[in-house]
Amino acid sequence: ALSVITYELDQALGTDHYERFKKYLEYFQENDLVASAAQTDAKGDRLKRPHEQEDPDQYLRVIETRDDGIVVRGCKVSITNTPYADELIVLPCRYMGPEDKDYAVSFALPTDWDGVKLLTRPASFRKSKHMEFPAGNFGDAETFIIFDDVFVPNDRIFLNGNGDPRQTAYAGFLALMFAHYHRHSYTGCKPAITEVIASAAALVAEYNGIEKTSHVQDKLSHLIGTAELVFAAGESSAKHSEKAPSGTQVPDEILTNAGRRLAGEMIYDEYKILADLSG
Ligand SMILES: Cc1cc2nc3c(=O)[nH]c(=O)nc-3n(C[C@H](O)[C@H](O)[C@H](O)COP(=O)(O)OP(=O)(O)OC[C@H]3O[C@@H](n4cnc5c(N)ncnc54)[C@H](O)[C@@H]3O)c2cc1C
The missing domain is CATH 2.40.110.10 (Butyryl-CoA Dehydrogenase, subunit A, domain 2)
Structure with a gap:
């Protein structure tokens, strides 16, 4: 930024x-x-x-x-x-x-x-x-x-x-540009947290003997889908990035925000799924 x-x-x-x-x-x-x-x-x-x-x-x-x-x-x-x-x-x-x-x-x-x-x-x-x-x-x-x-x-x-x-006036541009890169980095690191939650959820389901039931598989696929979509949004925003006059690449704004928003909203559902399967 x-x-x-x-x-x-x-x-x-x-x-x-x-x-x-x-x-x-x-x-x-x-x-x-x-x-x-x-x-x-x-x-x-x-x-x-x-x-x-x-x-x-x-x-x-x-x-x-x-x-x-x-x-x-x-x-x-x-x-x-x-x-x-x-x-x-x-x-x-x-x-x-x-x-x-x-x-x-x-x-x-x-x-x-x-x-x-x-x-x-x-x-x-x-x-x-x-x-x-x-x-x-x-x-x-x-x-x-x-x-x-x-x-x-x-x-x-x-x-x-x-x-x-x-x-x-440049304070605002700098504030938004930093927040933009921060959101973009989030699309890279947040899927790892979802993967940890998904792994813990899969393990506890196995402990409870319910891993093959349809509601568990549905919940686990929901976690995996979220991780992949957030990562895909970040990757796509990097592919659609533009070069700023300084030569630095700036990720696509809409794709970055879409991924960051999905991650921020879904985290509560992810904890809910883990708590549900843990009993
Ligand atoms: C775990 C964690 C790590 C963090 N790490 C960092 C870090 O490394 N570096 C860093 O700089 N920051 C960091 N932060 C801070 C984070 O960026 C801020 O918490 C975030 O930007 C929100 O700001 P805020 O807490 O002041 O809340 P606000 O933005 O003030 O939001 C509080 C509420 O007030 C509402 N609100 C705010 N302004 C208005 C308004 N004008 N009109 C109407 N409603 C309004 C909001 O919608 C929200 O509902 C971290 C926060 C957390 C929780």
Whole structure:
């Protein structure tokens, strides 16, 4: 998403964000890093825009632009596995109007950077038996990230409406483009969860001696069909992708959304089937 939007930003405004992003990407790839993507703000009153909130820190904002960088204040919430990641990539979560310019900000930082505080609650305490990885020991760690007046150097800033109000409109494009890639990646990873549920459902049906009955076979085929359709939507959206001016492929929007929506809606039916067959 950054490769698409920083390029468009530079083309329109004559800035140098795309070069910054490419240098950051090279650093990221050369060092084989992992990032946590922090988009979701606390948001407060959903019917109010960021600048209208009673508490100005409901959305992450820039409080100062200096010659060498910016200072940011606020938080991001429900961010997955940040304590396990090397880097934190911060993005806006919605469209911003001219008065929201301080909130139009995107940047990257190491997760242990000065002033970045991680409040984490691991969600599972079962140790992995067969594979060594941090989340296997501590569980999935959703994180509340506090930015306590944090300095971000220029080479790590990808959008700053505070320093240059013309950039504000690009917050919305970046928010939607990131969400688009996130939905697309979901069509790849979600079928694996369905397969785990389907396998557990098939196994418990076998334990209960009901695996050959028609209602069980119908339910299992429903699970398999969902996994395959979600994956097919993602694959098809990749095949119908288009090249953005920066050269990055952008998956087809309608197919991506169709697959992501199906996955999001069916997960509750999938748990229902597993609970039903488990007795
Ligand atoms: C397990 C998990 C992992 C996550 N991981 C990440 C992550 O790694 N990175 C990240 O950035 N985020 C992450 N998130 C956050 C996730 O992206 C958000 O929860 C999601 O976008 C919804 O935002 P929200 O929780 O603020 O709810 P909202 O979008 O505010 O929705 C709450 C309700 O309010 C309604 N609503 C909202 N606005 C309006 C309005 N203007 N008018 C009328 N109704 C409205 C909605 O329709 C909904 O019914 C994660 C969330 C979960 C549960």
